Amino acid sequence: MTPLFMKARHFFEDICPAQDDTLKLVVVTHLLDTPPVFLDALEQFCRVKMVLPKPKSISRSTLEQVEQRFQVVIKKRSQISSVEVISAILNEYVPEGDMILVDIGGYFASALPQLPDRLKSNLLGVVEVTENGLQRYLEHEQLPVPVLSVARSPLKSPEDYLTGQSIVYSAEALMRECHQIMNGGNAVVFGYGKIGRSIAKALHEKNINTKVVEIDPIRAIEARSRGFDLINKEDALQSSDVIFCATGNQSLNNHDFNRIKNGAFIFSVTSSDDELELSRADSNFSVSQETQHIARYERLGQYFYLANRGNAINFIHNAEVGPYIYLVQGEVIKAINHIRSQSVPAGLDQLPTPERRDLAERWLAHFG
Known part of the structure; x- marks a missing residue:
C-alpha cells in the first residue's frame, strides 16, 4: 500500500x-x-x-x-x-x-x-x-x-476544483489518441457550477478559446466577470469543436445531437443517465469505435465523437484528486x-x- x-x-x-x-x-x-x-x-x-x-x-x-x-x-x-x-x-x-x-x-x-x-x-x-x-x-x-x-461544503471545493482539472487532462489525452488537440479550436462548457468553473479555468489557462452556456443568471454573471463569453446552446453546438457537459441535468437532449458541429468531441463530467439523452442518437446514428474510449457518431454527412459512452471521462484515468x-x-x-x-x-x-x-x-x- x-x-x-x-x-x-x-x-x-x-x-x-x-x-x-x-x-x-x-x-x-x-x-x-x-x-x-x-x-x-x-x-x-x-x-x-x-x-x-x-x-x-x-x-x-x-x-x-x-x-x-x-x-x-x-x-x-x-x-x-x-x-x-x-x-x-x-x-x-x-x-x-x-x-x-x-x-x-x-x-x-x-x-x-x-x-x-x-x-x-x-x-x-x-x-x-x-x-x-x-x-x-x-x-x-x-x-x-x-x-x-x-x-x-467548503471542504468539498478542493475536490470539485481538481475534478475539473482532471476532466481537462483526460479530454486532452483522449483527443491525442485520435491524433487531435484542443489548441486552435473553440471549446464550450455547459454549466458554470463548481466543476464547470474549474474546467473553464483550466481551458483558459491553456489558451483555448472557451465560452460558457449557463441558464442560471447569477452563475452567468459570474462566468462573464471571469472573462468568459456567454453563448446560447444552439450557437454553441454549431460552432464548438470541444463540448464539456457539466450541468448534471441533461446538457444535451436527443434533438441537440443533430446540430453538433462536424468533428466535435463531447465530454461529460458525470454519468450519461444524468448528462445526456442518448436514446435516439444511439439508434439514429451509425456508431463506430474510433479508439477504446472514443466512439464516432455519423449520419448523412454529419459526424461527431463521444467519449466513454457519455459517462465521466476522468474515471478512465482513475479520477485522481490526491x-x-x-x-x-x-x-x-x-x-x-x-x-x-x-x-x-x-x-x-x-x-x-x-x-x-x-x-x-x-x-x-x-x-x-
Whole structure:
C-alpha cells in the first residue's frame, strides 16, 4: 500500500467515532482502481450491510476485493428509484436496527418520501455527497428523515476544483489518441457550477478559446466577470469543436445531437443517465469505435465523437484528486455520526461549522 493510502487509513482512524455495531449502513460508491480505504473506515465504527457500486465506475479488481468483505448489489438508478424495489432490497439486507443511507447522486431521492414506512429497519437519515444528488432531494417539499448534504461544503471545493482539472487532462489525452488537440479550436462548457468553473479555468489557462452556456443568471454573471463569453446552446453546438457537459441535468437532449458541429468531441463530467439523452442518437446514428474510449457518431454527412459512452471521462484515468477525496469522505463520516448522535430534524441540513473546522484541522495534521 502506498504512503498516501497509509496516511488515509491513519486519518480515518483519527476521526472515526466510537464503535456502534447497532448502526447499519448502505453505501452508494464508486469502486475505482484504488484500495477501498473509505469502506474499511466505515466498517471501523459501524456495520456496512450493503454496497451499491455506481454501475459506470466499477473496477473489476476492486469489485472482487470488496465482494470478499461486503454484500455487493449492482442495480441501475432506475431500479433503485422504485420504492418497491429498493424497499425490498433494504429489507433483505437490513431487516432490523438503525440504518443510514450514504448516497452519491440522489439514488434514493425518488423513493425516500415513501421509504421509511416500507422498511423493517429504522431509517435515521441520508448523507448525500454530490450537487446533482442534492438537487434531486430538493425536488421534494418535505422529507421524512434528515438528509445531510456534503455537496456545498467548503471542504468539498478542493475536490470539485481538481475534478475539473482532471476532466481537462483526460479530454486532452483522449483527443491525442485520435491524433487531435484542443489548441486552435473553440471549446464550450455547459454549466458554470463548481466543476464547470474549474474546467473553464483550466481551458483558459491553456489558451483555448472557451465560452460558457449557463441558464442560471447569477452563475452567468459570474462566468462573464471571469472573462468568459456567454453563448446560447444552439450557437454553441454549431460552432464548438470541444463540448464539456457539466450541468448534471441533461446538457444535451436527443434533438441537440443533430446540430453538433462536424468533428466535435463531447465530454461529460458525470454519468450519461444524468448528462445526456442518448436514446435516439444511439439508434439514429451509425456508431463506430474510433479508439477504446472514443466512439464516432455519423449520419448523412454529419459526424461527431463521444467519449466513454457519455459517462465521466476522468474515471478512465482513475479520477485522481490526491488526498482531498479523504476530506470529503471524512465529512461523510462526521455527517453519519451527527445523524446518529444528535436530534436532527427531518429535511435538508448540513454538518455544523465547528465539526467541519475540527475535520479540517485533523486533515491538515495528516496531509498538510
